[in-house]
Amino acid sequence: MTDRPLHILMSDPHLRGGGQVSYVTRLAGALSRMGHRVVIGCKEASVLADLAAGAGCAAHNRFIFKGGLRPRSWWHDVREAARYLRDETPDVVHVSGSQDHWVFALADRLLSRPVCLVRTRHNTYPVKANFPNRILNRAWTDFQIVVCDTVRRDLAAQSTFDGGRMCSIHNGVDAEQYRPDERARREARAEFGFGDSAVVCGIAARLVPAKGHEFLFKAVAQVRARYPELRVLVLGQGDLEARLRGLAGELGVGDIVTFAGFRNDMARCTQAFDIGVLPSIDCDTSSFSLKEEMAAGKAVIASDHGGLPEIVDDGREGFVVPAGSVEPLAAKLGLLLGDPGLRASMGSAGRERVLRDFSVQVFAERTVEAYRRALEVHRERTASR
Numbered sequence: 001m002t003d004r005p006l007h008i009l010m011s012d013p014h015l016r017g018g019g020q021v022s023y024v025t026r027l028a029g030a031l032s033r034m035g036h037r038v039v040i041g042c043k044e045a046s047v048l049a050d051l052a053a054g055a056g057c058a059a060h061n062r063f064i065f066k067g068g069l070r071p072r073s074w075w076h077d078v079r080e081a082a083r084y085l086r087d088e089t090p091d092v093v094h095v096s097g098s099q100d101h102w103v104f105a106l107a108d109r110l111l112s113r114p115v116c117l118v119r120t121r122h123n124t125y126p127v128k129a130n131f132p133n134r135i136l137n138r139a140w141t142d143f144q145i146v147v148c149d150t151v152r153r154d155l156a157a158q159s160t161f162d163g164g165r166m167c168s169i170h171n172g173v174d175a176e177q178y179r180p181d182e183r184a185r186r187e188a189r190a191e192f193g194f195g196d197s198a199v200v201c202g203i204a205a206r207l208v209p210a211k212g213h214e215f216l217f218k219a220v221a222q223v224r225a226r227y228p229e230l231r232v233l234v235l236g237q238g239d240l241e242a243r244l245r246g247l248a249g250e251l252g253v254g255d256i257v258t259f260a261g262f263r264n265d266m267a268r269c270t271q272a273f274d275i276g277v278l279p280s281i282d283c284d285t286s287s288f289s290l291k292e293e294m295a296a297g298k299a300v301i302a303s304d305h306g307g308l309p310e311i312v313d314d315g316r317e318g319f320v321v322p323a324g325s326v327e328p329l330a331a332k333l334g335l336l337l338g339d340p341g342l343r344a345s346m347g348s349a350g351r352e353r354v355l356r357d358f359s360v361q362v363f364a365e366r367t368v369e370a371y372r373r374a375l376e377v378h379r380e381r382t383a384s385r
Helices: 019-033 047-054 071-088 098-110 131-139 149-156 182-192 213-226 241-250 266-270 288-295 327-337 340-358 360-383
Strands: 007-011 037-043 058-063 092-095 116-121 143-146 166-168 199-204 230-235 257-261 275-278 299-303 318-321
Touching: 007 019, 007 071, 007 098, 019 037, 019 047, 019 360, 037 047, 037 071, 047 058, 058 071, 071 098, 092 098, 092 360, 098 116, 098 131, 116 149, 116 360, 143 149, 143 360, 149 166, 182 266, 199 213, 199 266, 199 288, 199 327, 213 230, 213 241, 213 327, 230 266, 241 257, 266 288, 275 288, 275 327, 288 299, 288 340, 299 327, 299 340, 318 327, 327 340, 340 360
Parallel strands: 007 037, 007 092, 037 058, 092 116, 116 143, 143 166, 199 230, 199 275, 230 257, 275 299, 299 318
Antiparallel strands: none
């Protein structure tokens, strides 16, 4: 197959930001810079409609994408999807969620499947092995991209999927945007009130149970007496904020924990870290924030949930600890707090790893390879009908 530029419709049903929105916009921007024509399909009021222009692509924001049994909404979206497929004839439709997956699969089916359909699986949530899911994933979908090997292996073993039409591609981050910057580091640390002697442990994640903030706070409480220079910076917002503030106070670490909330300048804020931590207990597969911290040259500690151990080589770029644990996390945190040289060497190794495996460019190139494989599969499957 030639390497001609592709016309790609990428869709996502989310209204606000998050990991999937970052996935779509970063990939769309990189693909556009490579010369492909990319259109983002989304809800009218979705943040994606505004982010598309910054990614160098158009937005088709005429979808409703509501879950549940809503016949009028579903019929509106299927008709709109069919109209786009018929009039614009994209090479690939790349969907990201359940609602947009069903909408475009149905529209493609109504038109006798003229378009190659690709789905990305973003999380560790199980997929029910029922008849509708088998039809959707085996009969109506040409190819699946999974954002880590761990989940790909699990899905490939299920009857719902065809493991031969599936690959793993980790999300990519902008390594240049997150490169170590001493000036930004000084400015960010001054803003948050961290002195030169402070050793800052940072977590950048939504304030939800899945991210495991409570285990970090309990680990910090265990090591605080030995490392009085320790400070904790919490970046993100969520329903657990009040509870986590209360927990920090109960554990006696409230005075060294800073809740910074949602930030639009994550690259700058990350520079304030000395250690990045992500003690997730659910959902995480290919964390953007963990890779961004590594790109910034920070040593990291991650749990062994989902695809996180695929990002961090334990003992090289950082440490991997059992999900839901406190003592192992406290022990590894203590090692990094007490050894600036270890932090520096792990941080340097982490940046090298991102440049090699997790940059946006690598992410986009591997995704284009998957599209071309998917197009071959699509041609073979339609020719055999």
